Every structure is written in structure tokens, then in C-alpha cells.
Amino acid sequence: MKRKSLLISLIFLLTILVLSACAGNVESPPEENSDMEQESDSMEEGMDHSSMDDDAIENGHMSHDEVVSLNGSTGENELKIPPLLESDNEEEVVYTVRAQEGETEIFDGTNTKTYGYNGSFLGPVLQFEEGDTVKIRTINELDEETTFHWHGLEVSGEEDGGPHNSLKPGEEELIEFEVTQEASTLWFHPHPEGKTSEQVYNGLAGLIYIEDDNSKSLGLPNEYGKNDIPLIFQDKTFDDQKQLNYSAAMNDDGTIGDTSLVNGTLNPKLTVGKEKVRLRLLNGSNARNYTFKLNTGDSFVQVATDGGFLNKPVTLDEITLTPSERAEIIIDFSQLNSEDGLALINEEDGSILLPFEVSGQSGEDSSIPEEMNDISITEEEMNLPVTKNVELFGMMDMVTINGKKFDPERIDFTQDQGVTEVWEIYNKPDMMGGMIHPFHIHGAQFKILSRNGEEPPENERGWKDSISIEPDETVKIAIQFKQKGVYMFHCHILEHEDNGMMGQVKVE
Structure with a gap:
């Protein structure tokens, strides 16, 4: 095992040498990338070899080809169904969401220390309807800073809950927005800089349901908690x-x-x-x-x-x-x-x-209609030029986007509100082959135009806010921001995000 650890360390050392040699030959993508000062060799700084423990190497975790197996469910416990959060006010859509610490009996007879929203572990389901004006009172009852990020929700940058919108322990904030998007299943979770992975791991996550006239007319199963x-x-x-x-x-x-x-x-x-x-x-x-x-x-x-x-x-x-x-x-x-x-x-x-x-x-006699939506990719969208290039690269704490780590003071891209642009995202492999990076953009839903030049599979021809990108794969998306503000884009492997695999787009 020591010999294997030495081999892995030598491979990473060679990777760094190659990156350092090639850094001067890498073209900066168009737009604002050229003024980013931190280059690819920054991946070498702060590299923590101690985190490459023998177990992680042995199970191939660094490439995600082979990860530790899950213990299968024995089926002895009936599934818990999260509660539907009730509005604080019958006349308005007003919710209170608290980030809390607590204890949860996950194992019989043992209390596990956990985080949760309005409870000790995970959170309730928030229900919105298209056209609603929603107010949410967010309260941080943790002993550390946190944010409330509405993943997939089209809201302004000020209300999105990215790392710039953190609340200190004991602080609260009231946000207000209009629901402008169609029926969907979204979620919410924390997004503090450098702490997202631990807070989600400890239990901060909940779901959002949006309904609209179309979803109510389709006849799909809709009895919450039953079908x-x-x-x-x-x-x-x-x-x-x-x-x-x-x-x-x-x-x-x-x-x-x-x-x-x-x-x-x-x-x-x-x-x-x-x-x-x-x-x-x-x-x-x-x-x-x-x-x-x-x-x-x-x-x-x-x-x-x-x-x-x-x-x-x-x-x-x-x-x-x-x-x-x-x-x-x-x-x-x-x-x-x-x-x-x-x-x-x-x-x-x-x-x-x-x-x-x-x-x-x-049970209920529900149906699956043959027609459910009318999303289309227009000829104009297909012919738009690529205006944003995103290169995902690395693993462990050596992850970057366009050769840079996240800097909260740096705007990586700008985009006009209401204007559709085409982003091209490339997952650059490394000497070990690379790994899948799930890529997420805040504040908007996008359409997948192509994967490696080919039409996306049928089940990806809908609105997306996160997309899986394989090593050496290039994906083109068409994206329009309905609101203004500064939004994150990042790998949604949460440790990669915390390690700096994140950038910012300013919508004006």
C-alpha cells in the first residue's frame, strides 16, 4: 500500500510539472476571463497529500470509477415523508425557514447530532404556484454562518443565497420574489463559502414544489405522500x-x-x-x-x-x-x-x-398524457455563437474552472438580463483520466443543445440547472437569466465547490 501511495504521489507530481510547462500555452476563453490573474499553477499551492489516504486510493475514489459500496436497505423502516410547510399567513404566501442544530434517532436507541430546517434533520417541502409572490423569513440558529440557497429557482442574485448572502449566527432576513417559472421539483440547501459540503452532509436540505395550471391539468399522480x-x-x-x-x-x-x-x-x-x-x-x-x-x-x-x-x-x-x-x-x-x-x-x-x-x-386511476410540455430549441438558439467557454479540470483540492480557483472579488463573466447566450462546457481530462463533474448554474434553467456535437438523449430535452459532464466531453447549453445579480456556477461535488471549483457571472 505504501508503494501504491508513492506511485500516486509521483503521478500527481508529474501532473503538476506538465501543467506548469503548459500554463503559458493555454488560451484564455473569450470575455472577462483574460483579466483573471490566478493561473493553472495555483493548483499546486496548498495541495494536501494527506487527504489522499490509502483507502481512498484503494477504492479508486479519486476517479469515481469504483467507490465504496452502499449497505443495502433491509426494508425494516417505513419511509419518512417530509412535512409540507404551512404558510404563516393565510392571505399571503409567507414561510419561516430556520437552520437548526438538533439530534435525530437515525439508529434505534441512539441520538445522532444533525442539522435540519425547521427540525433536527433535513427539512419540509415548500409549495409555490407560478404567479405567487412569496416571502420567506430565513433564520440562522446554527453556531456558524450559513446561507439559504434556492437551487433551481429563478430569483435575483440578492435572494439566491450564494456565498455573498451569508447570515451570522442569530441573524435573520426576509426575502421576497415572484414565482415566474413552470411546475418543477427544486430544492434548497446552504451555500456558505468553504462550508457547503459539511453543512449539507450534516443534514441541511429540503425540497421545493412548484405547480402551475399545466401541472394541475395533466392528470399525473399528485396525492402527496401516497402516490x-x-x-x-x-x-x-x-x-x-x-x-x-x-x-x-x-x-x-x-x-x-x-x-x-x-x-x-x-x-x-x-x-x-x-x-x-x-x-x-x-x-x-x-x-x-x-x-x-x-x-x-x-x-x-x-x-x-x-x-x-x-x-x-x-x-x-x-x-x-x-x-x-x-x-x-x-x-x-x-x-x-x-x-x-x-x-x-x-x-x-x-x-x-x-x-x-x-x-x-x-389506488387512484391516474394517467400519463402523451403531451406534457412544449419546450423547443429554436433555430436561432442553435445558430447562436458560443460566448462563454468553461473548462472544468482537476480533482481533490487541485480543481479549477478555466485554470482559476474561486475569488469572491472577481467577476468571471457578464451577461445581459433576458438575453440568451450559448455556453460551452468542457471537462478536461488529466493524467489519471479525469472524473465526472456535475455542473450547476445558479438563478436560471437552461436547455442542452448538444453533447459532443450530438443531440442530447430524449430524457435530457427539458429544463436543466445541473448537468453531468464526462471526462473529455463538451456540452453546449442555451441559457437566459430572467433576473439581475451575481450568480455562482460550479461543480456540484460539494468538496470540489468548497475547494474553489466555482466562478461568478454578473447579470446586468
């Missing part, structure tokens, strides 16, 4: 005391756990009727990728992406979500044979994520 189920998938590592010891579990390349939690439930199962059931999937993990599949090999139907409904339902055998991506799928349990057991599994390692117990009762 419309929110599912937050996360992986954790607990220490000998069954505590979330982040400093011990933390890996600079993305913290991967061996224990699966769904909605914060250990060893969950979901009891369903013989009916169509809508599952709203969120990959809420710090770094793990999930490929969701039924253990029987039966197909399901995807109806929505991050930011809204697909034009038509897409039948799939499996779907992969990288951190922060969402998808809505429908499983018709009236058509499946449940005698030998049904479960949602992670194809990545074969682990059982969520067993299903199908009751004998027939």
Missing part, C-alpha cells in the same frame, strides 16, 4: 458512536459514505398501492452518483427533469443522476409482479436503495 413521493437520496459514514463525523469522513475529492439514507430514513421501505406512483428523485449526496433501476429490470417512465416536464414521457430501464440533479419518474405498480420483491436499486454497485411493499389495494 406522489419526494425522495432525497444521500450517503453517509457514521463513526463508532453512530455520529456524522465529517472531519473524519471528509475526502477532498467528494465525501462518499457507506450508509444509504432516503429522506433521512435508514433501511427504508415504501408501501404503495397497485397504481401509478410518481417518484421525485433528488440526488442530495455530496459526491455519489446514482443509477436508479428496478431490481426486476422492469421499465418506468420519466416525466420531468430538473426544471419542469418533458414534452413527452420517456420510457427507461434506468436513469443516472449526479449530485443535485432531479428527475420525476412514474412506476405503474398495477402492472408489476411483486411476488419476488420489488426494489429501486443503484446499478452503480447493485445496492438496494428502496424496497417496495405493494398492498392489495387498487
Whole structure:
């Protein structure tokens, strides 16, 4: 093992030498990138070899080709369904959201120290309707700074909850915005500079449902907690005391756990009727990728992406979500044979994520319409020139965007409000082959124009705010910001984000 550690260190040393030699030959992308002063050789500074522990090397974590397997669910606990947050005022849409510390009995008879929103672990579901004017009173009851980031929500930069909008312990803020986007499943989580990964790991995450006239007319399963189920998938590592010891579990390349939690439930199962059931999937993990599949090999139907409904339902055998991506799928349990057991599994390692117990009762007669939305990529959008180039590179604490680490005082791009531009994102491989980087842009939903010059798969032809990008893959997106402000764009492996794999776009 020592020999392997030495080999890895030598490879990284060679990588640094190559980068240093090539730094002078790298062209800065157009726009404001040319005035960024921090160059690629900054990756060498502060490099922490101690974080490349033997276990991380042995399980191939740094390339994410082989990560530690999850302990599959035994199905002994009924899945917890997060509560729907009630408005503080019947006449207005006013919510209070508190970031809190607490203790949660994840394991029988043991209290684990956790963070949560309006509770000890995770958070409630916020419900908006298109056209609503929403007020949210955010309160920081933690012993450290935090922010409230509304992931996927089209709001101004001042209300987005990025690292510039931090609240000190005991502080509170009232934000107000109009809901201008269509029906979708979004989420909220903290985004303080350098601390996002630990706060999410400790339990700060919740879902947002947006509804509109279209979503109400489609006839999809919509009975919350019965045939419309929110599912937050996360992986954790607990220490000998069954505590979330982040400093011990933390890996600079993305913290991967061996224990699966769904909605914060250990060893969950979901009891369903013989009916169509809508599952709203969120990959809420710090770094793990999930490929969701039924253990029987039966197909399901995807109806929505991050930011809204697909034009038509897409039948799939499996779907992969990288951190922060969402998808809505429908499983018709009236058509499946449940005698030998049904479960949602992670194809990545074969682990059982969520067993299903199908009751004998027939449920609601819902439908999946053939037409659900009318998103299109116009000829004008396809012919727009690329105006923003984004190069993702590195691993561990050597991660950069366009050869630079995050600087809160630096604006990397500017864009006009209401103007559609094309961004080209490239995941540059390194000497070890590189790794998938899930790329997220705040404050807007975008359309995928192409992957490596090819049309995106059918189930990605909807609104997105996060996108998985493979090593040596180039993705083009069309993006328009409806609001003004400064917004982050970053890798959503949370440790990469904290290590500086993040930039800023100013919308004017």
C-alpha cells in the first residue's frame, strides 16, 4: 500500500510539472476571463497529500470509477415523508425557514447530532404556484454562518443565497420574489463559502414544489405522500458512536459514505398501492452518483427533469443522476409482479436503495398524457455563437474552472438580463483520466443543445440547472437569466465547490 501511495504521489507530481510547462500555452476563453490573474499553477499551492489516504486510493475514489459500496436497505423502516410547510399567513404566501442544530434517532436507541430546517434533520417541502409572490423569513440558529440557497429557482442574485448572502449566527432576513417559472421539483440547501459540503452532509436540505395550471391539468399522480413521493437520496459514514463525523469522513475529492439514507430514513421501505406512483428523485449526496433501476429490470417512465416536464414521457430501464440533479419518474405498480420483491436499486454497485411493499389495494386511476410540455430549441438558439467557454479540470483540492480557483472579488463573466447566450462546457481530462463533474448554474434553467456535437438523449430535452459532464466531453447549453445579480456556477461535488471549483457571472 505504501508503494501504491508513492506511485500516486509521483503521478500527481508529474501532473503538476506538465501543467506548469503548459500554463503559458493555454488560451484564455473569450470575455472577462483574460483579466483573471490566478493561473493553472495555483493548483499546486496548498495541495494536501494527506487527504489522499490509502483507502481512498484503494477504492479508486479519486476517479469515481469504483467507490465504496452502499449497505443495502433491509426494508425494516417505513419511509419518512417530509412535512409540507404551512404558510404563516393565510392571505399571503409567507414561510419561516430556520437552520437548526438538533439530534435525530437515525439508529434505534441512539441520538445522532444533525442539522435540519425547521427540525433536527433535513427539512419540509415548500409549495409555490407560478404567479405567487412569496416571502420567506430565513433564520440562522446554527453556531456558524450559513446561507439559504434556492437551487433551481429563478430569483435575483440578492435572494439566491450564494456565498455573498451569508447570515451570522442569530441573524435573520426576509426575502421576497415572484414565482415566474413552470411546475418543477427544486430544492434548497446552504451555500456558505468553504462550508457547503459539511453543512449539507450534516443534514441541511429540503425540497421545493412548484405547480402551475399545466401541472394541475395533466392528470399525473399528485396525492402527496401516497402516490406522489419526494425522495432525497444521500450517503453517509457514521463513526463508532453512530455520529456524522465529517472531519473524519471528509475526502477532498467528494465525501462518499457507506450508509444509504432516503429522506433521512435508514433501511427504508415504501408501501404503495397497485397504481401509478410518481417518484421525485433528488440526488442530495455530496459526491455519489446514482443509477436508479428496478431490481426486476422492469421499465418506468420519466416525466420531468430538473426544471419542469418533458414534452413527452420517456420510457427507461434506468436513469443516472449526479449530485443535485432531479428527475420525476412514474412506476405503474398495477402492472408489476411483486411476488419476488420489488426494489429501486443503484446499478452503480447493485445496492438496494428502496424496497417496495405493494398492498392489495387498487389506488387512484391516474394517467400519463402523451403531451406534457412544449419546450423547443429554436433555430436561432442553435445558430447562436458560443460566448462563454468553461473548462472544468482537476480533482481533490487541485480543481479549477478555466485554470482559476474561486475569488469572491472577481467577476468571471457578464451577461445581459433576458438575453440568451450559448455556453460551452468542457471537462478536461488529466493524467489519471479525469472524473465526472456535475455542473450547476445558479438563478436560471437552461436547455442542452448538444453533447459532443450530438443531440442530447430524449430524457435530457427539458429544463436543466445541473448537468453531468464526462471526462473529455463538451456540452453546449442555451441559457437566459430572467433576473439581475451575481450568480455562482460550479461543480456540484460539494468538496470540489468548497475547494474553489466555482466562478461568478454578473447579470446586468
